Amino acid sequence: xxxxxxxxxxxxxxxxxxTYGQGDRPPRGDYGSAxxxxxxxxxxxxxxxxxxxxxxxxxxxxxxxxxxxxxxxFIAAVGELGAPDRIPRFDAxxxxxxxxxxxxxxxxxxxxxxxxxxxxxxxxxxxxxxxLRRPEEFDYVVEPDVFHDLFGHVPLLFNPVFADYMQAxxxxxxxxxxxxxxxxxxxxxxxxxxxxxxxxxxGLRAYGAGILSSxxxxxxxxxxxxxxxxxxDLERMMRTRYKIDTYQAAYFVIDSFDQLFDATAPDFTPVYxxxxxxxxxxxxxxLPGDRVY
Ligand code: PHE
Ligand code: FE
Numbered sequence: 001x002x003x004x005x006x007x008x009x010x011x012x013x014x015x016x017x018x019t020y021g022q023g024d025r026p027p028r029g030d031y032g033s034a035x036x037x038x039x040x041x042x043x044x045x046x047x048x049x050x051x052x053x054x055x056x057x058x059x060x061x062x063x064x065x066x067x068x069x070x071x072x073x074f075i076a077a078v079g080e081l082g083a084p085d086r087i088p089r090f091d092a093x094x095x096x097x098x099x100x101x102x103x104x105x106x107x108x109x110x111x112x113x114x115x116x117x118x119x120x121x122x123x124x125x126x127x128x129x130x131x132l133r134r135p136e137e138f139d140y141v142v143e144p145d146v147f148h149d150l151f152g153h154v155p156l157l158f159n160p161v162f163a164d165y166m167q168a169x170x171x172x173x174x175x176x177x178x179x180x181x182x183x184x185x186x187x188x189x190x191x192x193x194x195x196x197x198x199x200x201x202x203g204l205r206a207y208g209a210g211i212l213s214s215x216x217x218x219x220x221x222x223x224x225x226x227x228x229x230x231x232x233d234l235e236r237m238m239r240t241r242y243k244i245d246t247y248q249a250a251y252f253v254i255d256s257f258d259q260l261f262d263a264t265a266p267d268f269t270p271v272y273x274x275x276x277x278x279x280x281x282x283x284x285x286x287l288p289g290d291r292v293y
Contacts, residue, residue: 017109028143029110029131034217037119038112042090042130049053051132052086058138059084061215069222070212071198071205071258073162075153079283090128093154101163105154111143114173114182121170124159139215142245152209153193161257162207165264166193171269181272190265191237191282196227197221198254204229204293207254210234217247228284229253231291234263238275239282253293 015034017027034040075199082088094104108127128149156162176185180272209280211221
């Protein structure tokens with residue numbers, strides 16, 4: 001195992017911490033014990049009773065509002081996380097997940113660099129943050145914590161089509177790095193994996209992890225008259241900026257996970273070129289061609 005210097009402390013072990021947004025937020029999580037691929041041990045025994053209890057309350061609040069707001073595929077799989085009163089053990093969860101879709105979850109100290117993230121996804125390994133938010137962050141936390149990563153992301157990894165989409169996304173990320181198109185691909189992730197809505201016979205439902213793990217945005221995204229809801233359009237999404245610390249001004253709606261997988265299967269090289277030429281759009285913009293819900 002090769003180790004790279006910890007740039008912040010000067011100590012020659014672990015990996016450099018990663019921060020969110022414009023970098024003025026201090027890093028959260030212990031990067032000193034991470035491997036070169038940014039994975040680390042979960043250290044389950046280190047969680048306190050207070051943390052298990054906070055996880056239990058987060059799980060309870062979120063589970064209660066899933067019916068009518070979350071997609072059926074998510075509701076069907078959320079029980080796979082295990083007993084809702086403890087922070088799950090990643091190794092036991094990985095065993096169940098591997099049997100279902102050949103994915104596993106791996107612990108990471110917190111946010112990791114894009115390239116490391118893409119590489120893990122391309123190998124069907126989903127990175128889950130070890131730390132849990134503080135009690136005062138019960139209602140809102142900007143950085144992803146263990147609750148967001150597990151509750152928000154892992155249930156849909158039990159769905160075969162979505163699971164394959166996530167792997168394809170990782171492979172596509174490694175390619176986007178070479179094409180210097182990571183910003184465009186990040187927007188696709190944001191508007192699908194994190195904040196995606198899906199149209200079902202029963203109405204709009206959430207499948208994005210950022211929504212599903214949010215106390216307030218789950219209901220807001222599906223039912224509020226305020227935000228825009230626009231039909232899936234790959235290049236439109238790649239042009240649309242987003243905010244990381246407020247409810248979204250726009251959500252994009254897919255018809256099915258098959259649509260998502262199929263629409264993202266072609267080579268993105270010409271797509272990135274057109275997106276660069278098309279220029280950026282504000283989060284709340286509306287174009288003549290938009291299919292509005
Ligand atoms: N088709 C994309 C490419 O060629 C890869 C990709 C697939 C990206 C799925 C995102 C999601 O770059
Ligand atoms: Fe996330």
